[in-house]
Amino acid sequence: MRVLMFGWEFPPHIAGGLGTACYGMTRGLAKNDVEVIFVMPKASGDEDQRFVKVVNASDVETEFGPTEGAEDLWSKISFVHIDSNMVPYITPEEFASYHDEYVKTGRRTWQHGDVWKQRYTFSGKYGANLFEEIARYTMVAAQVAKDLEGQFDVIHAHDWMTYYAGIAAKRVSGKPLVVHMHATSFDRSSDDNIDTRVYEIERSGMMGADRVIAVSNLTRNICIEKYGIPSDRVVTVHNAVRFAEGQTNDAERYVDEKIVTFLGRITFQKGPDYFVEAAAKVLKRVPNVRFVMAGSGDMMNHVIRRVARLGIADRFHFTGFLRGADVHKMFTLSDVYVMPSVSEPFGISPLEAMKSNVPVIISKQSGVAEVLDYAIKVDYWDVDAMADAIHALVCYPALSKMFMQKGLEEVEGLKWDKAAAKVKAVYESVM
């Protein structure tokens, strides 16, 4: 079976869980004997470069690090890079500001005019706004689908920005389309505040698809209830997790106290303020705990003020945005990991924490709560329950020990091979 997949960038250059998920899924599919032609946007620094290039698997190897023993796997995956500056999780506003930066640095320019007419010969200039860029990407994608005609049996598109590309490829080739909902507009902002343009693309993408894969039942319900997608067309396939080899869990610790960590974007959806309130409640009872909020985001200053007002700033620390090795270090330094998300379609970070032997507390409003047994689950708004859970994991070693051991087993069982088999079954159902 062969899939034409419209995906996102691969590690190590990732902007969030989406790139990681695509990477794991592609590998899992390869193991399940599914061949993947992976089409992804890639902003090239060189204006003269052809804006579409097919990269063979061996080149990709060097690009994404050594993978000894996986040669047979990679022979099943090929890559198509489309020159585009789209990145996952971007909002139209953010795109505009990035675009301004490109313009300022003078490295890239774009030309005005009707992108729809510029077709395949488009000279490698980016769209002036996100929607124009999506339109351009769609045109290129259609051409890619035409060029690769006969080389794939099914089309799979990840996240709303590639949905039009998926639909275009379906029209050109007549092959069935599967779209994958990694997040919905309702996870990105509160109900009354969603971007209706994005909502419309999501809805028409799902309506135009033969199947919709949702990353959790939570997300599936949103697709059905808020987008009006017929329930028999939406299938849940929970994400899995793939860990980098050779990471050790023994970072040196210099602080004696227990460390309770929040790691993620400090935005409304991630529920940082509930974490702060719970921290204050815990600190009233147990003084020898430190809380760390790692990350940055538009609510950061608000949170800092709240921490100061609660008078816990000597016990509540901010690290700013962490990347790479520092993220792993932060996990290994932690004794409890809390993910109080208000709305989380899946949520991969608790799995990374568990892999680092850290007990986790997750909100019931997260997709990952559906697949985990060895995690304490609380409603995001129930700061008393959250504080109680933190207190228990900090003060009762028997409990945290159990969560550490069982949690590690549990998380190691969440393999992409299994998830990919479910994805393959979805392909089969539409072919």
Place this chain on the structure above:
Amino acid sequence: MKTICLYFQVHQPLRLRKYRFFNMGKDHNYLDDLTNQSIMQKVARLCYLPMNSLLLNLIKEHKGAFKVSFSITGTAIDQFREYAPEVLESFKELAKTGCVEFLAETYSHSLASLADKDEFVREVKAHTALIKKEFGQKPTAFRNTELIYSDEIGQMVAEMGFKTMLAEGARHVMGWKSPDYVYANAIDQKLRLLLRNYKLSDDIAFRFSNQGWNEYPLTTDKYVDWLKGENGEVLNLFMDYETFGEHQWAETGIFDFMRALPAAALASGELEFGTVSETAAKYQPVAVLYCPHAMSWADEERDVTAWLGNELQNEAFAKLYAQKDKVRALKNPDYEAVWNFLQTSDHFYYMATKWFSDGDVHSYFNPYDSAYEAFINYMNVLSDFINELDKATAAKKASRKKANA
């Protein structure tokens, strides 16, 4: 005859380095030595050395008729010694002329007067001892950090034996009264107050090089005319010493202005120069000054909200001063050194969020991108310090127990 009282404030904080959560418990080097050194050496080159030599020449030239007063924080003197010893030497030269008075203040340019009387007294005593040692003068006049003053702070200062204290001639406190007279503290009337004439002081300190100012350019003659035109007995020109060459660059002509000022003022026959203590002693106080709430020389509001005006500042301040007893009991000079530089008001100034009319001044002095960043960094350092302090305190208790057993 009116007396011009020129007073300069000299201060450099010890800036903290970027101290992350990951550093906590691991290393306890809190200071950005490189930045501290380069700023000190830059300001020495631009301001301290040329201005000291200019003042020394003026004093010699006018044979005792030209006088100035200084207060130099302990934090600045410590950094002179470390990074620019020639600056300390040139201040000692000035001290030897007999025409320069050195005032007392808090050792670390702290806000202790707003937090804790004991700590305030300790800081002032430490600074007084330092001034005695370096310049051979026992200060009789006092200036508090950022001219922070209230009736009660004045009373504490009087209790310590000082005869004169500086304060801001703040409009909201003065009302219709003029700063050009000597006043007395409302609680202890033996303490005389010299109040800053902010208009005439800021003409030099802030407006001198402002080409949008309708009095630009400010010439010595024009300025002396303004001084002559003031009704009153004393003209208190108080400003940051870094005004000369650092805030107002040499290219603006600020040094030439100052070089010409004494001769022009003295030639008028209506003006003389006096040190702070002389000036205060020469005139009878005309009234007591009521100032129940703390005022300062900072910002439009002339209050203390630049340092203690938001929840970040209040939190850091409360957490810092909660450590006082532990530091005191430990009697360990290493801990006292950190305790001192953590008290420096600049750290709290960096956390200010009132960025509107005075934002320019705030950001000019601020090594951090935002108040929040300043707060996070300070709290990381303070938290690690508290941690170490608790450990050392516990160790000391344990060893004492052992000794008793």
